[in-house]
Amino acid sequence: MSGGLALVVDGPDTFELVPHLPRPPAHGEALVRVHAVGICGSDREIVRGTRPAGYVQYPVIPGHEWSGTVAAVGAEVPVDLVGRKVVGEGFRNCQRCDRCRGGETSLCTAGYEETGFTQPGAMATTLTLPARLLHVLDSDADLTAATLMEPAACAAAAALCAGVRPGERVAVVGTGTLGLLTAQLLAATSPAALLAVGRHPQHAGRAFAFGATEFRLAENLSDQGEFDVVVEAAGAPDSAAAAATLLRRGGRLVLIGIPAAGAIGLDPTDLVVRQLQVRTVFGAPPAAWTHAVRAFSTGILDSRPLITHRMPLTDFAIAMKLLDSGDPAVGKVLLFPDSAEL
Structure with missing residues (x-):
């Protein structure tokens, strides 16, 4: 060779x-x-x-x-x-x-x-x-x-952490590679709604193509407390805090990767009072890789x-x-x- x-x-x-x-x-x-x-x-x-x-x-x-x-x-x-x-x-x-x-x-x-x-x-x-x-x-x-498949495995790890059940309301913050692959996997769980949050209007079309039922710009997140599950996949300094505001009381938040420098932290009082559950993903374990490869092989993940x-x-x-x-x-x-x- x-x-x-x-x-x-x-x-x-x-x-x-x-x-x-x-x-x-x-x-x-x-x-x-x-x-x-x-x-x-x-x-x-x-x-x-x-x-x-x-x-x-x-x-x-x-x-x-x-x-x-x-x-x-x-x-x-x-x-x-x-x-x-x-x-x-x-x-x-x-x-x-x-x-x-x-x-x-x-x-x-x-x-x-x-x-x-x-x-x-x-x-x-x-x-x-x-x-x-x-x-x-x-x-x-x-x-x-x-x-x-590597970002897909990280997306799969987030999906497994989120544990979305059919009929739940789901949001994904971030419309880059990681966010859209996560949305595609979560769309396969039959959510009642799947919101994609991005920073560019041009990303709306591809968000819908990957399974989103709604698209909003990050600066237009006026509604709070609607969603059962939110996955943050943007990594922007303010995206984790913004993602938390989308959750209903008792909702589940999954953060993927390392946030940008100077990131705004989550309010511990808000986490406690609203009883929010927070999980994080850094890389992907073998189970997530297996999940992603199977989804890829069956055409669920494209x-x-x-x-x-x-x-x-x-x-x-x-x-x-x-x-x-x-x-x-x-x-x-x-x-x-x-x-x-x-």
């Missing part, structure tokens, strides 16, 4: 394309030929140097949203995995601590290790990782669409409309400028390490 290129971030605002040498899989590992890799907000944090301390280790090859095909396996890994289409979990959990044994691998007490942040990621021709982290896709799966740009890995700098533009028409940008895959 030819080496190709890898994108290495040496430090804040310092990155370069370098020759990539595939690392042969060791015991229990698999070598994956990367089909495509997505850029998300946390990748931009790595490049800009705004990723929270302890959650990145420079130099690093970014890329935690990816899809690919297994090219080789190490000892004690089934040989029939070779040639299979796969996606993979990012957290390099220890599998030994109480949290891991309980299935809460994103809470591993051995310390934070994640593909694309502290371990080499998928912005390279190949990725070598523990085979136990792989999730096998159907042979006819669309690998380009499957590139978004990420293709979110992909607006496809570029070779060599256009990384152009892709970053595109994402930094703030253009609401820019959705998910995918990079292809092998331009022949475009």
Whole structure:
């Protein structure tokens, strides 16, 4: 297998394309030929140097949203995995601590290790990782669409935390990739209403396409106390507090990811008096990945409309400028390490 290129971030605002040498899989590992890799907000944090301390280790090859095909396996890994289409979990959990044994691998007490942040990621021709982290896709799966299975798994984790029952009123704050994938999964639970809250009027159409029954701009949240469940997936400084105002007494709030710097906190008095339940999601445990992959395989989850740009890995700098533009028409940008895959 030819080496190709890898994108290495040496430090804040310092990155370069370098020759990539595939690392042969060791015991229990698999070598994956990367089909495509997505850029998300946390990748931009790595490049800009705004990723929270302890959650990145420079130099690093970014890329935690990816899809690919297994090219080789190490000892004690089934040989029939070779040639299979796969996606993979990012957290390099220890599998030994109480949290891991309980299935809460994103809470591993051995310390934070994640593909694309502290371990080499998928912005390279190949990725070598523990085979136990792989999730096998159907042979006819669309690998380009499957590139978004990582945010889909986080959305699935939020959906599982929310525990929506048919007929409940649901709202999702945020109409980016994470918010819309969450809305799509929650729409499958037959809610009585599914509100999408966004910051751009242009996002209304895609919100409806992903299952929303209503769309409101974030600045127009005048109604309070209507919803049984609200999932906050925007990450803006004021979005968590705004999401809480949408809940009825005793409602359930799920917060996804790390909020922006200077975020407005939730009012503890309001939480107690209205008896609000709050859950959070950081990454996705195996159960959420399984849920997302099943939804993808059955057609419930369709990420293709979110992909607006496809570029070779060599256009990384152009892709970053595109994402930094703030253009609401820019959705998910995918990079292809092998331009022949475009």
